[in-house]
Amino acid sequence: AQSVTQPDIHITVSEGASLELRCNYSYGATPYLFWYVQSPGQGLQLLLKYFSGDTLVQGIKGFEAEFKRSQSSFNLRKPSVHWSDAAEYFCAVGADSSGSARQLTFGSGTQLTVLP
C-alpha cells in the first residue's frame, strides 16, 4: 500500500526567506504526486502536481517541487516566502484503490508559520 511521510510537523521561516517542505512517499509503481495547501477552516487548494516528464514542476503562487525517484521524494520549494503563505501543506500520492477508484493518500501535513 502507498504511504506519504512529511517529516516536519511545523516549520517557521521569516518573510522573504526561502522555504523547503519535505515529502517522502512509498509506492510500488510510478507515482502521481501532489501538493495541496489548506488555510484555517478551508478546504484543500492544489498547488502543483507531477504525473510524468520533467521532474521539476512549477505551480501556483511561486511554488515548485522536484521529483527525485532515487530518493522517493517530492519536496516543495519557494525562493521567497510571503506572509500569506502561512498555512498547512499536504503532500499526497495518487494511486488506484480497491475497485477502480483513484484515491489520494495524504501525509500528515506541515504547518508553516511566517514571521514578519
Added chain:
Amino acid sequence: ETGVTQSPTHLIKTRGQQVTLRCSSQSGHNTVSWYQQALGQGPQFIFQYYREEENGRGNFPPRFSGLQFPNYSSELNVNALELDDSALYLCASSGPTGTGWETQYFGPGTRLLVL
C-alpha cells in the same frame, strides 16, 4: 465555472444519530470522492463514486455510505454516529481528462462535531 460546494458548513450531532452531508461537483466532473480529516491529521479516503456507482472504498465501516445523483452531486451518510466521527469531511470532484489520472478539486468541507 463554479467550484465544488458543500453543505452544511458546520453540524453538531449526538452519538447514535445519523447525518447526511452534501456536495455539488465542479462543472463537467463526473467523479466524486469523500475524505475524512480528523483534527491535526491529513485527509483519509472514504470512498469514490463514478457515474452513480461506488467504485472504491477506503478503510471505513459500512455505516459510512454514499450516493451520487445523475447531475453528479453527491451525499455522504453516516449512521450510528460515534465520537470519533468528529472531523472535517471533504468532498473532491474530478473529471475525464484522457491523461490517465484526474486531478481532484476539493470543496471547503463540512465540520461535524459529535457529542
